[in-house]
Amino acid sequence: MDDLILKVENLTVDFAEKHVLNDLSFDVQRGDFLSIVGQNGVGKTTLVRVILGQLKPTSGKVQFVPNRSQVKIGYVPQFRNIDTEYPLSVKDFVALAFSGFKLPWLSKKEHQRLNEVLKETNLNAISKEPLGRTSGGEKQRAYLAQALVVQPDLLILDESTASLDPEAKESLLNVVSDLNSKHGLTVIFVTHDIPLAKKFANKYLFLRPNNYEFGPISNLNVEEFWKGQADV
Numbered sequence: 001m002d003d004l005i006l007k008v009e010n011l012t013v014d015f016a017e018k019h020v021l022n023d024l025s026f027d028v029q030r031g032d033f034l035s036i037v038g039q040n041g042v043g044k045t046t047l048v049r050v051i052l053g054q055l056k057p058t059s060g061k062v063q064f065v066p067n068r069s070q071v072k073i074g075y076v077p078q079f080r081n082i083d084t085e086y087p088l089s090v091k092d093f094v095a096l097a098f099s100g101f102k103l104p105w106l107s108k109k110e111h112q113r114l115n116e117v118l119k120e121t122n123l124n125a126i127s128k129e130p131l132g133r134t135s136g137g138e139k140q141r142a143y144l145a146q147a148l149v150v151q152p153d154l155l156i157l158d159e160s161t162a163s164l165d166p167e168a169k170e171s172l173l174n175v176v177s178d179l180n181s182k183h184g185l186t187v188i189f190v191t192h193d194i195p196l197a198k199k200f201a202n203k204y205l206f207l208r209p210n211n212y213e214f215g216p217i218s219n220l221n222v223e224e225f226w227k228g229q230a231d232v
């Protein structure tokens with residue numbers, strides 16, 4: 001069944017002399033877990049910025065179904081460390097996602113959602129700990145929890161697992177995968193980690209300097225990917 005959430009049509013992005021994306025077209029269905037892969041500088045983050053509406057393409061379009069205002073997007077960036085003296089607890093940090101942050105005066109409904117999200121991201125046990133003292137994987141799960149507070153339809157992970165250890169990567173993606181399979185959360189996962197893409201995604205978009213491949217994840221050829229990396 002066709003249940004489109006995002007349609008990218010003939011997308012081209014040029015920066016001055018540099019062609020980054022060239023006539024790119026693909027669809028994302030609700031419930032897809034799409035991995036975007038490709039060598040450094042090929043345009044993955046540029047594509048995410050266009051999808052987020054932060055960058056206007058040179059030509060082509062990005063269409064949300066039914067429309068942009070009815071598709072809630074959650075975004076988790078690459079891991080950034082937080083100072084050990086950062087004062088907020090994990091729970092307070094996640095609660096920053098509520099618009100007009102007003103802890104400890106969140107509504108009952110907001111409290112419920114906060115507790116639900118802390119549970120979903122396995123942060124309950126450490127919710128009162130200072131975020132600055134938690135591990136890298138826990139911090140990244142707190143960023144994920146923040147992105148999930150609004151109950152997004154589409155979650156974008158932009159190299160969000162880079163620089164985490166293998167266990168923390170799996171733990172983050174297990175949470176996302178659970179929400180994908182149980183609640184039909186649509187996921188776009190930008191990564192250089194092909195085994196992770198193979199394990200969690202159902203589709204892939206492989207961006208190359210002059211062309212791209214889009215299809216079911218089983219078609220992603222690991223050797224081709226590494227050959228592309230070696231050519232850089």
Ligand SMILES: Nc1ncnc2c1ncn2[C@@H]1O[C@H](COP(=O)(O)OP(=O)(O)OP(=O)(O)O)[C@@H](O)[C@H]1O
Pocket residue numbers: 015018020038039040041042043044045046047
């Ligand atoms: N605002 C900009 N102005 C000029 N060039 C830009 C701009 N943004 C990105 N670029 C260039 O576009 C190219 C694609 O960048 P982008 O960050 O999208 O690549 P990427 O595939 O996400 O790379 P990586 O895997 O290293 O994160 C790069 O050469 C980058 O320098």
